[in-house]
Amino acid sequence: MDEMDKIFKALADSNRRKLLDQLFEKNGQTLNELCGHLDMTRQSVTKHLTILEEANLIIVEWQGRSKLHYLNTAPIGEIYGRWVKKFEHHRIVALKELKNSLKEENRE
Structure with missing residues (x-):
């Protein structure tokens, strides 16, 4: 599986996205801290974290006996x-054209 496929697979699960959201809010959390926000067992959270780590979406750092998880x-x-970016350009151009068209209609 290529790297981009791993990323999309990791992002496909809502629980993994929740974990990433938690790390966005407060980076450098332990497993216990992350489990406190989800209605899942430690084992399930650990499996999700492993998938996120394999996709390089999180980075793990050991500080003494604590394993901290950081968003990448x-x-x-x-x-x-x-x-996203290449499709965004066309949307922005279309919105500008719509805005200009509406302005011209209002002038008439």
């Missing part, structure tokens, strides 16, 4: 650049 936004930026 670089892969999401790559998705934006590869898949």
Whole structure:
């Protein structure tokens, strides 16, 4: 499976997106902290974190006996650049044209 496929697979699950949202709000959380916000077992959260780590969406750092999880936004930026940005341009141009058209209608 290529890297981009791993990212999309990881982002496809709502629980994994919730974990990423939690890390966005407060980066560097332990497993216990992350489990506190979800109605799932530690084992399930651990499996989701493993998938996120394999997709490089989170980075793990050991501090003593604590394992901290950090959000890595670089892969999401790559998705934006590869898949979203190129389609966004056409939408912006269409909105500008619509705005100009509506202005002209109001003038008439």
